[in-house]
Amino acid sequence: MALWGGRFTQAADKRFKDFNDSLRFDYRLAEQDIEGSIGWSKALVSVGVLTAQEQQQLDVALNELLIEVRANPQAILQDDAEDIHSWVESKLIDKVGNLGKKLHTGRSRNDQVALDIKMWCKQRVIELQSSLHALQCKLVETAENNQHAVMPGYTHLQRAQPITFAHWCMAYVEMLDRDYSRLADAYQRMNSCPLGSGALAGTAYAIDREQLALDLGFDVATRNSLDSVSDRDHIVELLSTASLSMAHLSRFAEDMIIFNSGESNFVELSDRVTSGSSLMPQKKNPDACELIRGKAGRVMGALTGMLMTLKGLPLAYNKDMQEDKEGIFDALDTWQDCIDMATLVLDGIQVNVARTKEAALKGYSNATELADYLVAKGVPFRDSHHIVGETVVYAIQQHKALEALSITEFKQFSDVVEEDVYPILSLQSCLDKRCAKGGVSPLRIAEAIAEAKARLR
Numbered sequence: 001m002a003l004w005g006g007r008f009t010q011a012a013d014k015r016f017k018d019f020n021d022s023l024r025f026d027y028r029l030a031e032q033d034i035e036g037s038i039g040w041s042k043a044l045v046s047v048g049v050l051t052a053q054e055q056q057q058l059d060v061a062l063n064e065l066l067i068e069v070r071a072n073p074q075a076i077l078q079d080d081a082e083d084i085h086s087w088v089e090s091k092l093i094d095k096v097g098n099l100g101k102k103l104h105t106g107r108s109r110n111d112q113v114a115l116d117i118k119m120w121c122k123q124r125v126i127e128l129q130s131s132l133h134a135l136q137c138k139l140v141e142t143a144e145n146n147q148h149a150v151m152p153g154y155t156h157l158q159r160a161q162p163i164t165f166a167h168w169c170m171a172y173v174e175m176l177d178r179d180y181s182r183l184a185d186a187y188q189r190m191n192s193c194p195l196g197s198g199a200l201a202g203t204a205y206a207i208d209r210e211q212l213a214l215d216l217g218f219d220v221a222t223r224n225s226l227d228s229v230s231d232r233d234h235i236v237e238l239l240s241t242a243s244l245s246m247a248h249l250s251r252f253a254e255d256m257i258i259f260n261s262g263e264s265n266f267v268e269l270s271d272r273v274t275s276g277s278s279l280m281p282q283k284k285n286p287d288a289c290e291l292i293r294g295k296a297g298r299v300m301g302a303l304t305g306m307l308m309t310l311k312g313l314p315l316a317y318n319k320d321m322q323e324d325k326e327g328i329f330d331a332l333d334t335w336q337d338c339i340d341m342a343t344l345v346l347d348g349i350q351v352n353v354a355r356t357k358e359a360a361l362k363g364y365s366n367a368t369e370l371a372d373y374l375v376a377k378g379v380p381f382r383d384s385h386h387i388v389g390e391t392v393v394y395a396i397q398q399h400k401a402l403e404a405l406s407i408t409e410f411k412q413f414s415d416v417v418e419e420d421v422y423p424i425l426s427l428q429s430c431l432d433k434r435c436a437k438g439g440v441s442p443l444r445i446a447e448a449i450a451e452a453k454a455r456l457r
Contacts, residue, residue, distance in 0.1 A: 017082075020319075025326050026084045027076040030069045032119040033088050033112070036195060038062050039216045040107055043196070047205045049105050058103060061095040084116070085109050106207065108199035110229040110317040115195040117324065119216070121234050124332050125187045131339040132180045132245075133456060136173050138346045140452045143169035147445055150427055151266060151356035152365055159363030162430045165266075165351050167440045170448050172252050179245040186241060190234035193218035197225035200316035230316045232306070235328050239303040242335040243296075249338050250296040253289035256345060260286050265355045270348030273341070288345050292338045302331035357427070364392050366402055366425045369433070373424045377416040387413050 012020070041058045044050040050058070065088065069076070081087035093100035143166035153163035193213035196203050202225040209221035222228040259266035269286055277283035309323045367388050374384035391413045395402055398409075403425040410417035423429055435441040438448075 020082070022083045022322055022325070023079065023081050023087060024077065025329060026113075026116075027073065027087070028329060029084050029113075029116040029120055029325075030073060030076055030088065031066060032116040032123075033084050034062050034066045034069065036112065036115045036119065036216060037088060037092075037103060039212060040195060041103055042215060043207045043212045044103070044105060044205070046211075047106075047207060049205065050102060054099055054102070057096055057099060058092070061092055061100070064095065065091055083109070085112055106198070106203040106205040107195070108197075108229070110199045111194050111197040111203075111225075114197070114229050114231065115193065115216070117232075117328075118190055118194065118218075118234060121190055121238055121328070122187060122217070124336075125183050125238070128332065128336055128339070129180055129183050131336050131343075132176050132183070135339050135343045135346075136176050136180075136452070137456055138343045139169045139173045139176070140449055140456065142346050142349065143167075143173075143445070144449050144453075146351050146353075147442065147449070149351045149353045149356050150360045150431065152360045152363060153440075159359070159365050161368060161440075162360040162365050162427050163440045164431070164442075164445060165356065166445050166449070168255070170445070170452065172248065173452055175248040176245070179241060179248065182241040182244070183238075186234060186237040189237065191219045192222045193220070194222045194228035194231070197222065197228035200226050200229055226316050230313075230321075232310060232321060232324050235324050236303070236306055236310070239299070239306055239328060239331055242331050243300045243303045246296040246299045246335060246338065249342055250293045252342060253292040256289045257286050257293070260289075264359070265352055266359070267352065268350040269345060272348065273345050288341050292341060295334050295338055299331045299334055302327040360427055361401065364395065364402055366427070366430050367392055369424050369430050370402060370421070372433070373421055374414060374416060379414065379416060384414075 038059055041050060041055045041062070045052055045055045076084070076087060079087055079090075081090060089100065089104065092103065146165040146169070149165035150162055151165055151168070152159040153161050153167075193209070193216055195216065196207045196209040196212055198204070213219070213221040222231075256267070256269070258264055260269050269284075269288075271284075273286075273288035274284045275287045277285065306324060306327050309320055313320055370391065371381065371384045371388045374387060375381050379387070391402065391405070391410070394409070394412070395405060398405075403422060407417060407419060407421075410421065432441050435444060437444065
């Protein structure tokens with residue numbers, strides 16, 4: 001059933017209908033459309049369009065339809081309706097007859113779809129925050145179980161300074177915390193109700209829009225009808241948040257892929273998140289992580305597509321805006337799948353403590369400690385930096401670690417080096433000295449884990 005046929009003397013071409021119809025994807029807004037319709041029916045009572053008895057009939061029928069939709073949402077796709085709004089209206093008319101035709105009084109599909117997508121986005125924010133919280137908890141748990149797993153930290157993919165696997169885990173807890181807070185910010189801004197804005201100029205009925213907003217779970221009603229039906233900022237914000245979070249997840253995945261490689265051998269991923277080769281029987285591939293990394297581009301592409309769709313659109317509603325739904329549906333589904341998969345990747349991960357420590361002992365990651373040692377002996381840092389650089393070159397030539405050099409060898413580069421240098425160059429000393437807030441010392445890591453557990457609790 002088309003909701004606009006009276007103006008037309010010819011039927012739409014089937015090719016145009018297929019091109020124009022959106023039910024194949026906006027069926028996902030069925031619950032929101034029904035809930036919004038229930039709210040609108042109550043508002044129509046307040047302005048005398050519906051009697052209390054009529055509203056009660058509509059309420060019963062719409063709730064019956066809501067139960068049917070929740071039981072089998074895919075059944076909607078068997079219908080030939082143009083969009084979810086016309087589907088709900090036609091099903092309502094089937095149930096209550098002509099009374100169902102009164103429900104759309106004072107309402108436009110423009111404010112209706114703006115309401116539906118906002119309600120859907122609000123619900124997804126809550127679900128996404130739940131998934132982010134679960135991943136943070138798993139990271140904290142993994143950190144707590146691996147506080148003593150020393151490993152190299154990297155810059156430029158070169159061994160830099162020793163850290164712990166726990167410190168690495170907690171870095172991603174911080175990233176995800178920002179993602180969580182961005183969702184909270186976006187939720188606050190989208191928590192205004194556009195229903196009652198009509199097509200663009202507002203409804204002709206004296207609806208109490210603030211009460212309507214509260215009835216539908218919003219904080220306030222939107223302030224400008226023209227903006228209300230045009231606004232898709234909340235979709236762009238969610239896509240932006242999803243894109244940035246997917247960048248975080250992609251980095252997590254890349255680190256895992258490197259750590260899991262035969263060359264690193266820092267971790268072993270569970271069989272539940274890896275796959276084999278059809279040709280090479282020895283292979284155990286980190287496919288879950290590779291897919292997370294790959295899907296980042298898909299989510300970021302949705303953001304770019306939405307921005308290009310909105311760029312230059314005149315006010316108010318334009319059919320271009322129908323392109324918002326497939327992108328946001330797919331992007332948020334993909335993002336949540338990747339968050340949940342990252343949580344699963346951490347479930348059953350095994351850290352090869354012996355191997356990570358062996359790697360941390362190589363690559364002269366204690367060179368900065370030697371420079372700080374010289375500074376403590378009165379050598380200016382810039383001079384000590386140069387001295388240590390020369391010492392490292394010598395150690396490389398001799399195929400020795402810094403801590404394996406003799407005092408005589410050290411004194412070729414600085415007379416101030418004494419026997420007390422050796423404890424300073426130990427891995428434990430390297431960790432212990434990083435005791436400022438946010439550092440890698442065992443004390444600070446334990447504090448960070450405890451604080452995160454309390455916050456997440």
